[in-house]
Amino acid sequence: MLIGEAPGATEDEMGRPFVGAAGRLLTMTLESVGLPRSSVYITNVVKCRPPNNREPREEEIEACRPFLESQILLLKPRIIVTLGNVAGRWIFAHAGRSWPGVTKARGKVYNFRILDLDVVVIPTIHPAAALYNPSMRNALVEDLRKVKEVLDSLNRGVEATTSAPRARSLLDYVKRG
Numbered sequence: 001m002l003i004g005e006a007p008g009a010t011e012d013e014m015g016r017p018f019v020g021a022a023g024r025l026l027t028m029t030l031e032s033v034g035l036p037r038s039s040v041y042i043t044n045v046v047k048c049r050p051p052n053n054r055e056p057r058e059e060e061i062e063a064c065r066p067f068l069e070s071q072i073l074l075l076k077p078r079i080i081v082t083l084g085n086v087a088g089r090w091i092f093a094h095a096g097r098s099w100p101g102v103t104k105a106r107g108k109v110y111n112f113r114i115l116d117l118d119v120v121v122i123p124t125i126h127p128a129a130a131l132y133n134p135s136m137r138n139a140l141v142e143d144l145r146k147v148k149e150v151l152d153s154l155n156r157g158v159e160a161t162t163s164a165p166r167a168r169s170l171l172d173y174v175k176r177g
């Protein structure tokens with residue numbers, strides 16, 4: 001599950017998150033690390049576009065809280081990727097932690113308990129920051145690569161604990177005599 005800040009103009013018109021220029025960069029970067037957009041769930045902290053694209057206010061974040069909490073509770077994501085400061089601060093607050101800022105937190109892997117769920121949280125920069133500052137694109141790629149790595153290792157863990165016992169081969173019977 002990826003969490004952004006708030007819809008931009010294009011997202012507001014289309015009713016879908018990250019479908020504008022920053023969204024195209026996010027989709028391309030996800031795909032480049034082996035995470036097709038169809039394999040992830042993307043949403044925002046705030047569900048309506050704040051006027052003039054300003055940062056959402058505390059009361060707007062609070063008004064949208066039940067929606068994002070419900071999304072998390074319904075999806076039960078094993079990994080949450082926060083995009084930028086607003087989403088990072090929201091998730092850290094829900095884990096009872098103070099937000100160190102995106103520069104310090106990005107690319108790190110945090111094991112949090114959020115809404116009674118064990119969740120791996122990996123903060124990264126907001127794709128709009130990478131769009132307007134190309135030198136930051138590597139950071140986004142690196143962090144999403146880390147997400148793919150962690151997801152693969154979680155999936156390997158699930159396979160190891162849920163796979164059916166190996167079918168017996170003739171050798172098993174021979175060994176037993």
Ligand code: URA
Pocket residue numbers: 004005006007008011016017018019020022023044128
């Ligand atoms: N920026 C966001 O934070 N969310 C979107 O959906 C689009 C741009």
